[in-house]
Amino acid sequence: MRLESYGAPLRLEEIERPETGRGVLVRVEAAGVCHTDIHIVSGSYDLGDGNLLRMAERGIQLPITPGHEMAGRLADLGGFTEASLREGDPVVVYPWLGCGTCRKCTAGYENLCEGKPASLGIFRDGGYAEYVWVPHPRYLVPRGNLEVARSAPLACSGLTSFSALKKCALNGDDLLVIVGAGGLGTIAVQLAKRTTGAKVLVLDVSPSKLELASELGADQTIDTSGRARRDVISEIKQANGGRGADAVLDFVGNPSTSTMGFEMLTKQGRLVLVGLFGGAASFPLPLFPLRGAQILGSFTGTLTELSELVGVAATGAVTTFVSAEYPLEDANDVLRRLERGEVMGRAVLRP
Ligand SMILES: [Zn+2]
Ligand SMILES: [Zn+2]
Structure with a gap:
């Protein structure tokens, strides 16, 4: 399913x-549909105040095949011989590749x-x-017996x-508030x-x-729909x-969730921004020093962290909640439903 021009539906195409070459091939058996894919298809992120971060300015060239949550089997090891992997091995693909030579890449980021x-x-x-x-092949993480659809995400x-x-950086008796239960x-x-x-x-606007x-396993949930920020924080x-909260994980990332997240922090609290919903927000500056508060951004993760996570998932301690599996050609429909907030987990x- 290829993106040929921003804003247009993806098109099913037969390509070679x-x-x-200097790489390996993976037969994709499951590809998760992510919110980022909606931004890629639409062509921009909203930076607030009428500013857009355009995909074309980020160096994305069309046509492109979206999909960065991939699990499947190693199909062709190419010319690589030193790898511990064999063709047919079940793997999760680490998609967050860099240039490989800059300071961040060489440090593992x-x-x-x-x-x-x-x-x-x-x-x-x-x-x-x-x-x-x-x-x-170092970007392929062996997934053992993990089920393919559940390991892609x-x-x-x-x-x-x-x-x-x-x-x-949570301690034993800390309170973590998670904004968004998607x-x-x-x-x-x-x-x-x-x-x-x-x-x-956990906070969300959807009861289901x-x-x-x-x-x-959430200890408590609050439905924030139609409720004033002050009410939610006092609850x-x-x-x-x-x-207040020792840490807030904001998986939405809009002006309202981020300001509310900051306001609910206790001393030395951390607001970790993850969601890319978009917009701009203002924060009262004296509260940073007075409360020793921090705001951090977090984008995906490292290859080492993915290996660690797949290890945790293999023990059964965490399972990704996959609500439905669709044929590849349903990609546009699934993206639309995700955008409308209708996708659970x-x-x-399944190409
Ligand atoms: Zn994603
Ligand atoms: Zn780099």
Whole structure:
């Protein structure tokens, strides 16, 4: 399913199976549909105040095959011989490739490449296809017996939640507030409950999504639809002995959620911004020093973190919630439903 011009629907096309060249081929068996794909198809991010970050300015060239949450089997090892992988092995693909030579890439942060990023499904062809070309076998994480549809979302929504949660630096009796119980929020709830001792409170505007968050282990949920910010914050403090949140994971990232997230922080609180809904916000500057507060951004995660996460998932401690699987040609329909907020957990294409 190819994107030929921004704003237009993806088109099902027959193209040649890629040559391995200096790389390997993976037969894609599952590709998660991510919010980022909506931005890629529409062609921009909203930066607020009428400013747009355009995909074309980020160096994305069309046509491109979207899809960065990929799991499948190694189909062709190309010329690589030193790899521990064999053809047919079940893998998750790490899609957040960088230039490989800048300071960030050489330090292991390819997802934050300062040079020319080469992420699969964004700058290079991705997983809305039967095969994906990957430049080196080190980007393939063995997934053992993990089911293919459930392991695909680990590459973006899982990894993003995992890396963002680490930045919260939670201690035993901390309160973590998760804003948004979609694909990322549902994974963050499980990871927070299984890997930290923190109390987890989830905010969303959808009762069914909050119900799912509770089933997955959230200690408390609040439906924020139609409620004043001040009310929600006082309910949170009431539930936490008068104290605010030690960390807030904002998986929405709009002006209203980010300002509310900042306002609910206790001393030394951290607001970790993940969602790319868009817009701009203002924060009262004296509160940063007075409260020792921090705002951090978190974008995807590293290859090391993905290996670690796949290891955690393999123990059964966390499962991605895949609500439905669709044939590849339903990509446009699934993207529309995701945009309308109708997808519970993750929807996955099965090329
Ligand atoms: Zn994504
Ligand atoms: Zn780089």
